[in-house]
Amino acid sequence: MNRINPAKLLLSKWTATQPRHKEKHFLVTELFRDDEGSVLEIELQAVLTRRSERLAWQSLQDAERWKIGWA
Secondary structure, eight states: OOOGGGGGOOEEEEEEEEEEEEEEEEEHHHHHOTTTEEEEEEEEEETTTOOOOEEEEGGOOOOEEEEESSS
Protein backbone atom coordinates (compact mmCIF):
# COMPACT_ATOMS: atom_id res chain seq x y z
CA MET A 1 0.00 0.00 0.00
CA ASN A 2 1.31 3.44 -0.97
CA ARG A 3 1.40 5.90 1.96
CA ILE A 4 -0.04 9.21 0.80
CA ASN A 5 -0.64 12.64 2.29
CA PRO A 6 -3.70 13.84 0.32
CA ALA A 7 -2.83 17.51 0.85
CA LYS A 8 0.44 17.04 -1.08
CA LEU A 9 -0.99 15.23 -4.11
CA LEU A 10 -1.30 18.25 -6.41
CA LEU A 11 1.12 17.90 -9.37
CA SER A 12 2.37 14.53 -8.11
CA LYS A 13 3.40 11.96 -10.72
CA TRP A 14 2.05 8.41 -10.98
CA THR A 15 2.68 5.33 -13.13
CA ALA A 16 -0.07 2.85 -13.94
CA THR A 17 1.08 -0.73 -13.39
CA GLN A 18 -1.35 -1.96 -16.05
CA PRO A 19 -1.45 0.74 -18.76
CA ARG A 20 -4.51 1.05 -21.00
CA HIS A 21 -4.55 2.79 -24.38
CA LYS A 22 -0.79 3.46 -24.06
CA GLU A 23 -1.52 5.67 -21.03
CA LYS A 24 1.14 4.84 -18.47
CA HIS A 25 2.19 8.14 -16.88
CA PHE A 26 -0.23 10.41 -15.04
CA LEU A 27 -0.19 13.75 -13.23
CA VAL A 28 -2.57 14.95 -10.50
CA THR A 29 -3.89 18.24 -11.91
CA GLU A 30 -6.62 19.16 -9.40
CA LEU A 31 -7.79 18.42 -5.86
CA PHE A 32 -11.49 18.44 -4.97
CA ARG A 33 -12.14 19.31 -1.33
CA ASP A 34 -15.16 19.34 1.00
CA ASP A 35 -16.30 22.35 3.05
CA GLU A 36 -13.74 21.61 5.79
CA GLY A 37 -10.88 21.48 3.29
CA SER A 38 -10.35 17.72 3.31
CA VAL A 39 -9.38 16.21 -0.04
CA LEU A 40 -12.17 13.96 -1.37
CA GLU A 41 -11.22 13.37 -5.00
CA ILE A 42 -8.46 14.15 -7.50
CA GLU A 43 -8.26 14.76 -11.21
CA LEU A 44 -5.69 12.49 -12.81
CA GLN A 45 -4.48 13.41 -16.30
CA ALA A 46 -2.68 11.08 -18.72
CA VAL A 47 0.54 12.71 -19.91
CA LEU A 48 0.41 11.17 -23.41
CA THR A 49 -3.22 11.84 -24.35
CA ARG A 50 -4.21 14.60 -21.87
CA ARG A 51 -7.32 12.57 -21.01
CA SER A 52 -8.52 13.32 -17.48
CA GLU A 53 -10.48 11.27 -15.00
CA ARG A 54 -11.80 12.07 -11.57
CA LEU A 55 -11.35 9.50 -8.82
CA ALA A 56 -11.10 9.13 -5.06
CA TRP A 57 -7.57 9.91 -3.87
CA GLN A 58 -7.56 6.66 -1.86
CA SER A 59 -7.43 4.65 -5.10
CA LEU A 60 -3.78 5.75 -5.49
CA GLN A 61 -2.97 3.72 -2.36
CA ASP A 62 -3.48 0.49 -4.33
CA ALA A 63 0.11 -0.57 -5.09
CA GLU A 64 -1.17 -3.18 -7.54
CA ARG A 65 -2.55 -0.38 -9.76
CA TRP A 66 -0.31 2.65 -9.07
CA LYS A 67 3.36 3.42 -8.41
CA ILE A 68 4.55 6.79 -7.11
CA GLY A 69 6.60 8.71 -9.68
CA TRP A 70 7.27 7.94 -13.34
CA ALA A 71 8.98 4.62 -13.83
